[in-house]
Amino acid sequence: MTKREGQNESTKRKEITMSQNHYRVAIIGAGVMGQRMIEAIAKHPQYDVAAICDASESRAQETAERAGNAAWYTDAIRLLDNEDVDLIYLAVPPKFHHPIALAALSRNKHLLCEKPLANSIEEAEDMLAAAKAAGVIHAMHFPIYYQSLLPVMQERLRELGEIRRIDILTHFHQWPRPWQQVPWLAGREQGGFIREVLPHFIHLTYALFGDLQVIRSHVQYPPDPLACETGISAYLELADGTPVTVNGLANIAHQEHLDYRVYGTEGTFSLVNWTNLHMGGQNEAPQRLEIPLHERLIQLLDEFALAMEGKKARLVPFEVGVKVQRILEDLRG
Missing domain, CATH: 3.30.360.10 (Dihydrodipicolinate Reductase; domain 2)
Incomplete structure (x- = not known):
C-alpha cells in the first residue's frame, strides 16, 4: 500500500468513527459467509445484528443467540415484515437471491448481496431494475475488491x-x-x-x-x-x-x-x-x-456506511454484478 492510499484509508476510518449514525442489519443466510459477516459487525461501531434468518431453525436460533440475542426467523418474508432494519445482507444460495432481494427492495431496504448476483442473467437484470426503482444502496461482496x-x-x-x-x-x-x-x-x-x-x-x-x-x-x-x-x-x-x-x-x-x-x-x-x-x-x-492485509469485511462495512450517509463510497453496485453474471452465463454455455 502506498503512503497516499494509507492516508486515504486512515481519513475514511476517522470519518466513520466520527459519524453518529447507527445501522440495524438483518442477516439472511447463516452459513459460512453469514457467520463471517456477523463476526465483522461485532467489531464495527456503526452496526448491530438485529435479526437472523436461516432455513435451519436450530442454526438460526443458535446464531441469533451468539449475535447478542437477535431476533431469529426461518422465513425471510416474515423477517422483512416484522423487523425494522436498515440493511439486508443476503448470503443464501444463488437461486434464492432473486425472490428475497425483490421482497427486500419492495420494502426499500438497502441491500448487500453475495456473489453471484443471481442464478440467471434475467434474474440479475430484474434485481438491478428493482434496486434502481427503490432508490436504495445496493452492492455486492467481492472480497478482493475490499482488500489492500x-x-x-x-x-x-x-x-x-x-x-x-x-x-x-x-x-x-x-x-x-x-x-x-x-x-x-x-x-x-x-x-x-x-x-x-x-x-x-x-x-x-x-x-x-x-x-x-x-x-x-x-x-x-x-x-x-x-x-x-x-x-x-x-x-x-x-x-x-x-x-x-x-x-x-x-x-x-x-x-x-x-x-x-x-x-x-x-x-x-x-x-x-x-x-x-x-x-x-x-x-x-x-x-x-x-x-499488509486489512479486514476486508470491515472495509466493506465502512464503505456501505458512507454510502448510506450520502457520501462518496467505493462499492460494487448491481450494475457490475449484472456484467459479471453475463460472463458467467456465457462461460457455462
Whole structure:
C-alpha cells in the first residue's frame, strides 16, 4: 500500500468513527459467509445484528443467540415484515437471491448481496431494475475488491508495460471443498466452481481492465446430469482484444491452487491463492510483495456506511454484478 492510499484509508476510518449514525442489519443466510459477516459487525461501531434468518431453525436460533440475542426467523418474508432494519445482507444460495432481494427492495431496504448476483442473467437484470426503482444502496461482496491488494495491483499495473495476456487458473483437489460440504455447491443448478470461484476473478479483471467478453468456452461435466462441472477451458478478450484464458479443473490429484496472472511486455504479476501477490520484471524471478492485509469485511462495512450517509463510497453496485453474471452465463454455455 502506498503512503497516499494509507492516508486515504486512515481519513475514511476517522470519518466513520466520527459519524453518529447507527445501522440495524438483518442477516439472511447463516452459513459460512453469514457467520463471517456477523463476526465483522461485532467489531464495527456503526452496526448491530438485529435479526437472523436461516432455513435451519436450530442454526438460526443458535446464531441469533451468539449475535447478542437477535431476533431469529426461518422465513425471510416474515423477517422483512416484522423487523425494522436498515440493511439486508443476503448470503443464501444463488437461486434464492432473486425472490428475497425483490421482497427486500419492495420494502426499500438497502441491500448487500453475495456473489453471484443471481442464478440467471434475467434474474440479475430484474434485481438491478428493482434496486434502481427503490432508490436504495445496493452492492455486492467481492472480497478482493475490499482488500489492500487491489490498490497495489492497480498502481503497479503500469510497470508491466503493454498487457499481452491474462491467465486465470483454478485447480481444486476436491469440489466442493472440505469446508463447503453443502449439497447445492455440488449441483449443476446453482453450484460448481464456475459460479462460486470464477466471479471473483471475472470481477477482478473488470476492476483492472474494464469490459470483457467470452469468445469460446468448453465445460466438462460428469455423467450425472445433476452434478456440477469438473472442468472448463475458455478464451475471453478485453475490449482491446487482449486475450484472457480460463483453466479450471476439479477433483484432480493436485493441491488447491488459484492463480491470476497478468503478463506484460515489461513484467508480470500474479495473485496466488487470494492473498499472495508476486511481481517481477524482465529476466527476474517474481518476488512476493509484502503487503499488509486489512479486514476486508470491515472495509466493506465502512464503505456501505458512507454510502448510506450520502457520501462518496467505493462499492460494487448491481450494475457490475449484472456484467459479471453475463460472463458467467456465457462461460457455462
